[in-house]
Amino acid sequence: MRFLAPILMASTMCCVTPQPAAKPPVNIDQAILDVDFGVMTIRFQPPSPHYPEAAKAQGIQGRVTVVFIVDERGETVSSKAIDGPAELHQTAEQYGLQWKFKPSIINGRPRAVRFQLVMPFVLH
Template sequence: MISLLVFLGIMKLPIKSGGEKNLRLTEQQEAVNMEQIEQTKQKERPPAPPRPQVPVAVPNDEVIIDEIPSINAELNINEAIELPLPPPPDQEGEENNEEEEDFFVVVEQMPILIGGIQSLQQKIKYPEMARKAGIEGRIIIQFIVNERGEVENPHIIRGIGGGCDEEALQVVQQAKFKPGLQRGRPVRVQYSLPIVFKLTG
């Protein structure tokens, strides 16, 4: 017990270091130099040129012989020469040419509608179906005015439907014109005429 108490007393006594000096520990830090790395771009290299094709030897055993045509240069003036037969007449082609040149598009004096467009508009009866549907607009009819001032082959270029096209065709077929003149004589002329359908009231 005594020895234990002595040991504890010794442990509680302050211990002083006699001649030891306070040592300062300074560590020398290494200087780190940061190098700036330049950013480089990868150069695009052009594609390699294609390899030239190696010529392949092809055996050519064929020999081309120039054929010299035999020309008979003898000409007998007294001999009659037989001409080739003319080609058969193309009936369809002739009809097409006649149809193409059958009328004029522009002449010196164009056809004139007798009574004017107002007289033609007054003859038009508005179709009941178009009236109920509220259809109105302009119809353009193209036809031929012959040498007698009559209307031939009328057809609709622009229609509006609702029975108006048929009514306009019927009225135009009855129209009379002063024929068109070319060099003072009446000719067939292509003509276009507008017919207007407009609801009133």
Template sequence: PPNRPPPPPEMEVASTDRPQMESSPMDMPKLDIPVNIGGGNALGAYSTGSGGGGMGGNNGAIPLATFEPMMPRKAALAGLASGKVLVEFTVTERGTVSNVRIVKEDPRSYDLGKAARQTIAKWTFKPAMVDGKPQATRMQQEIEFATN
């Protein structure tokens, strides 16, 4: 038999809960994806989510590729053990992230918000679907920073 090239490496899969779609202009779904940079596999690099795959269906945006944030140098040098950042953003009709805004940063002055903004901007989603058509959706995600 001829020599065949080895198969491509498989990506690690992390399970994520499907975020909820907006029910009114004031409500914003929160993604329930644990993000912990302290090690372990709290957040992987890929997820396909589930549900809403039918023709003409309605469903919320589903995370496809997510990445862990890097602890900012300023925070690491200061010995910061943990922190949280709540970000709000738009998932576009194409599944990219835009209009990232820091809602809450705790503690402040350690560049955690900047790191969270840079990280969330790299994420990709299957966009929300309404009547079978992709639709931009506003979402929120809390990103946790921790060291072991």
């Protein structure tokens, strides 16, 4: 099942502080493959995070580009904001760590992959 990129709206934000779960180490013995988000199958897309209060108070909104690294099991092991308002980076990164995907199978074997996702933060 595929979902569209999340639209984060202040009026629908919940008061959840994302906490990444401890993950056992994974042996990534091959190069991480770069893929397009469109080829990923989402197992779990978390609810929209709480809009950062400081950003909300300052009227900061915008699009944050996040680079995901997903391991062979489909677990997000890295989520790094590379573009967009700095005040929104931490929320976007923590939110990204909560996503889960079906493993990417390349040549019959599960592989670690990297892709970018743009997360829009919109105040209403």
